[in-house]
Amino acid sequence: MARPARLLLLAAVCLVAAASAGGADAEKKTVGVYELKKGDFSIRVTNWGAIIMSVVLPDSRGKLADVVLGYDTVAEYVNASGYFGALVGRVANRIAHARFVLDGKAYHLFKNDGNNTLHGGHRGFNKVIWTVKEYVGGGDSPYITLYYHSFDGEQGFPGAVDVYVTYQLSGPYALSVRMNATAVSGKATPVNLAQHSYWNLAGEGSGDILGNTVQLFASRYTPVDTELIPTGAVAPVAGTPYDLRAPTPVRARVHQVTGGVSKEDGKTTIYGFDINYAVDGDDPHALRRVAVVRDGVSGRAMELRANQPGVQFYTGNFLTSDVKGKGGKVYGQYGALCLETQGYPDAVNHPNFPSVIIRPGQVYRHDMVYKFSPSRICCVRPHPDRLVSLRLSKTKQRCSDRPPIMAGARLSLALLLYLVASALAGGAGPRKMVGIYVLRKGDFSVKITNWGATIMSVVLPDSKGNLADVVLGKDTIAEYVNDTSYFGPLNGRVAQRIARGRFVLDGKVYHTYLNDGKNAIHGGHRGFSKVIWTVKEYVSGGDSPYITLYYRSFDGEQGFPGDLDAYVTYQLSSPHVLEMRSNATALNKATPVNFLQHTYWNLAGHGSGDVLGHTLQLSASRYTPLDVELLPSSGVVAPVAGTPYDFRTPTPIGARIRQVMGGRIAGYDINYVIDGEGMRKVAVARDGASGRALELWANQPAMQLYTGNWLNNTKGKDGKVYNQYGGFCLETQGYPDAVNHPEFPSMTVRPGQVYKHDMVFKFSF
Incomplete structure (x- = not known):
């Protein structure tokens, strides 16, 4: 029995013409791919999970490359168990034991990370269809605005929430992300949104990011247990491997820190960063510098600013199943890094952390600005208040503190299939991919x-x-x-x-x-x-x-x-x-x-x-x-x-x-x-x-x-x-x-x- 409403005309494939200059007034709820383009800088977005599918920009020689990991088709994102490029919520990061108490009432959430909830649950905001409210594909400031209504009780969270996100290109090479959410049903609720793009400034699938230098404007972090749940402490990074206040190659510390344990045996230690940093700054609502990342080979650099109190730094530790990505490329461990500005993880269970609760009529706001520089960057120790960059001459020159790039990425053995082959004779174990x-x-x-x-x-x-x-x-x-x-x-x-x-x-x-x-x-x-x-x-x-x-x-x-x-x-x-x-x-x-x-x-x-x-x-x-x-x-x-x-x-x-x-x-x-x-x-x-x-x-x-x-x-x-x-x-x-x-x-x-x-x-x- 069909819903008594005029049926939408659907494309033969799940793509809305990405090259359109946009401007259509009608809201769109079908899943599509939308391109924002400004000169030689472009991004692709899908309203499945409000996902950033690609970010293409030139290197120091003018060569274009896509610098985010992901898939070629929307169907592959539907299948994906990871979070490539998605907007995650209603509450990003982990909630211990999938439980919290708000205004005296206990709420129990969907467990999708062992005994805990991760990124909003089994079907968080990354697994829903967002409505396209506005879309302008070209011009001076191309943008797309997406909307999602999260209903009361969704994944166990209280109250209905109206959520918006706008992706916009501005400046020569700047990508702005503006998120807001309003509690609309008379109930208080936690909200913590995060943008989960995986970055590789040398180009997705080009190898690991161990040679990238990273600087985080954060003098404290929140230690975690083996389940990556915060202990409740906020500790100084000084004297620890987590100290990235000065530009530091990822490889210098990546094997000194642990990012949980193997999901296969629950015992083997996985090395790498997967930790929340407390971003420096007195004004919790101000847009302030969070991080600077540089790739010496391509010359690309990325500066991130945001108005959130925390940032999760993740180095692709679990990309160990040889995930097949765009263009048939294979992503191995440490094949990308994530900088997820956010509220503190498990803040709902730690009253000493900044609150993530919004009450009826209140508006949660989360703004991010990525500023890219396609010039070759020399890695100098920057002044704490400004990004210092030096364009290299055409003569061969190396930054003295840049280590040699690893010859290749470490690859594992199996490919994550886009679709299970329909002709298989069957008999294998349970499969959760769409096939x-x-x-x-x-x-x-x-x-x-x-x-x-x-x-x-x-x-x-x-x-x-x-x-x-x-x-x-x-x-x-x-x-x-x-x-x-x-x-x-x-x-x-x-x-x-x-x-x-x-x-x-x-x-x-x-x-x-x-x-x-x-x-x-x-x-x-x-x-x-x-x-x-x-x-x-x-x-x-x-x-x-x-x-x-x-x-x-x-x-x-x-x-x-x-x-x-x-x-x-x-x-x-x-x-x-x-x-x-x-x-x-x-x-x-x-x-x-x-x-x-x-x-x-x-x-x-x-x-x-x-x-x-x-x-x-x-x-x-x-x-x-x-x-x-x-x-x-x-x-x-x-x-x-x-x-x-x-x-x-x-x-x-x-x-x-x-x-x-x-x-x-x-x-x-x-x-x-x-x-x-x-x-x-x-x-x-x-x-x-x-x-x-x-x-x-x-x-x-x-x-x-x-x-x-x-x-x-x-x-x-x-x-x-x-x-x-x-x-x-x-x-x-x-x-x-x-x-x-x-x-x-x-x-x-x-x-x-x-x-x-x-x-x-x-x-x-």
Whole structure:
């Protein structure tokens, strides 16, 4: 069932024309790539995670290079487990034990770094789509402004927050970053944003940064334990390896400091900087010098100013898995450095640290300015109040204190794949990267992605043996990230609509994310269709090829109570049978659960036209009438007899489609009550031209029939365009808005109980 709003036209790839000079007034929520260009200085930004994808500027000889690590495509950023170029929040850095107390109330956050929370949780601001508010690609001061609304309870944090970031080019080679956040829902909340670009001034992928000289304007730092959690002390850097007050080659100290322990064995010491410095300066709001970095070979230098009390200095210690980056380059350990201006880590648990709390109506501000110099820089000891640089002559000359550059970067053994090869025979351990997986049994095949547990294609023959893909969808994962039509995903935690995004359970009122006008639909703004599922098992061929996916939904996600373990298995069996078995277990709180498989079917082949000539028979003698918001507000369960909703005998879909309204548009978008109990036949659909038929069995009490009413020039697979009634959905489910109708079958699952939803699609031709 599609959201009743005009669908966005999506690009075939997840790119908005980067070379555009900008200036469009309409806000953009699709994921795109935006270029800011000023002469030979340019940056690329994506609104996925407000990420800086590239920063290109000349060296002392005028040769251009990209000086930040990252990926070529947005899809790779979706897959990434790191933080290349992202704006991280709501609270950057670590929070000990994923817990803090604010105004006497304890808050528990999502743990994504052992026992702690890192950079806002599992889906912090780096894993969301930001809205493009303004964009000017060229001119004197090209800029882009992005906006994100963080809802109350997101990743466990209290209160709703409106967040903005502007990236702007100014001066010859200056990049400004202006961030602000306002608490908007009447609750105090911690806010600590950080820009997490990885810098290599010699050019990304050129080797390590051990020869770079770094100067930090910080005479104190915050010591940490082995989990990189501050001890609470603020200690002087004098006499320690952390003293970078004078220009110092990174290699001089990098093996004298520890940046935690190996994530593989939890024991091996990892050497390198990963520490917060207290930036010098009396005015906590003033824009003051933070750092100067120089690369002697390229001649590039970078000066950073900011208005935050701290800066995390990180030297890419964990780039040890041979991460494949832009242009096929491989990033090894110490392949870049990060200068993340910020509030102090874990400040929410250390009252002696500068506060990161903003209260209702207050505005958090975080400004940064990167000033680049493409001239060759001689490394002299600068005056503490100004950057001193000397341009070298064309004769060969070296700075006396610059050590020789290491001959090459240290490389490890494995590449981080952009996509898991769809033809893999499976059997490997759990995978969390986004990939495409094919199940094949003779001339019958199904393509799945673990982004949203989505069915991307179902290919089978017609009566003449001609193969066709009979489900609507997209070609690439990046397009599914953008998708607003719910092509093929598993929707949840609670599919269908919840009136006003509100329900009461065990006497407590819960408010869920509103993403359908005044109501919630399909689990909220980032329901199960917009998350990465873990591949637990995968066998692509044989007698019964299958894939099992897993997702842990955390307490408070999209407003729903309790942690939930969710599984779904897609399996091929018999000659042309697709089974879907899903289950969910409530771990610690009662919660509503209602899964829904949202595939759009066209048995003549996707993009072949409308489905009005398909015949449909439903094993349903009753339905739940809906209001104009597609809510069963009356709570009535009515007979279909004598209405246009009667499909008890085979009937062309188009026979009465103009007699019914799916909200404010003609077409079916209605919940049927399935006759009988247990695993039983729900529906039979047939296309006369191709001879294909689909018989659906399921164990749920109800099914939503949707006839693609809102499809309108929607670009799909293979360059085809989907229009109104171009596909139909048979969505077995619990009753819509059952959480607010005690007369409907309950969808509440209590701790230890297991929700089960099974479907069998039997095809013939």
